[in-house]
Amino acid sequence: MNYLFTGKSQVKDKVIYSDDSSGDAFTDLLFNALLGFAFMFFISFALIQKPLEDGNIDSKAEFIISVEWEEYHPDDVDLIVEDPKGNIVYFQNKEDGLMHLDRDDRGTLADRITIDGKNIENPANQEIITIRGFLAGEYIVNILHYKANFVVPLKTKVKVEKINPRVETVYFGDHFLTKTGHELTAVRFFLDEQGNVEDINFMEKLLITKNGILKQ
Numbered sequence: 605m606n607y608l609f610t611g612k613s614q615v616k617d618k619v620i621y622s623d624d625s626s627g628d629a630f631t632d633l634l635f636n637a638l639l640g641f642a643f644m645f646f647i648s649f650a651l652i653q654k655p656l657e658d659g660n661i662d663s664k665a666e667f668i669i670s671v672e673w674e675e676y677h678p679d680d681v682d683l684i685v686e687d688p689k690g691n692i693v694y695f696q697n698k699e700d701g702l703m704h705l706d707r708d709d710r711g712t713l714a715d716r717i718t719i720d721g722k723n724i725e726n727p728a729n730q731e732i733i734t735i736r737g738f739l740a741g742e743y744i745v746n747i748l749h750y751k752a753n754f755v756v757p758l759k760t761k762v763k764v765e766k767i768n769p770r771v772e773t774v775y776f777g778d779h780f781l782t783k784t785g786h787e788l789t790a791v792r793f794f795l796d797e798q799g800n801v802e803d804i805n806f807m808e809k810l811l812i813t814k815n816g817i818l819k820q
């Protein structure tokens with residue numbers, strides 16, 4: 605490509621191209637494409653924001669344990685987990701060892717949330733505890749009927765999921781709670797040093813109640 609520059613008396617940066625422009629179109633197209641790509645990358649990077657921490661499940665969780673019951677149901681059910689060292693996580697002790705209570709649900713109480721200035725009802729009833737590492741030994745998963753409003757037994761669904769290296773259901777089962785203060789063992793499972801589930805059983809063990817009353 606030949607360039608013919610004007611004399612110093614002309615505008616300094618002015619360039620006049622010769623008639624030999626066979627490669628100019630392709631060069632301009634390539635340059636514009638690269639410029640457009642760079643612009644889109646900059647915009648995408650600028651829009652990246654730090655995720656909100658409140659209410660989010662830890663992305664590094666190794667196990668997710670949950671209990672669910674009927675939507676809009678006013679009863680209060682609590683999830684309780686004990687680790688191999690005897691640490692217990694539940695509504696009065698939301699974090700201990702490698703365990704964390706991510707969601708504490710109180711039935712229909714406080715089921716309204718504010719999003720973008722609008723008050724929205726969240727009908728789901730669910731409690732979630734995550735385990736964020738491996739500790740070999742036995743874990744005990746209990747549920748408690750903290751407040752019952754009816755004489756009809758309340759059906760709950762308890763699930764234990766192993767997250768890594770892929771999502772795997774360790775346990776899923778239905779359990780019925782019958783009255784205020786009713787605590788039961790949903791499942792007990794054993795982990796080895798690598799976080800693999802070796803065994804499960806259903807032997808009853810109360811963790812936070814005695815004779816239907818919270819232990820002090």
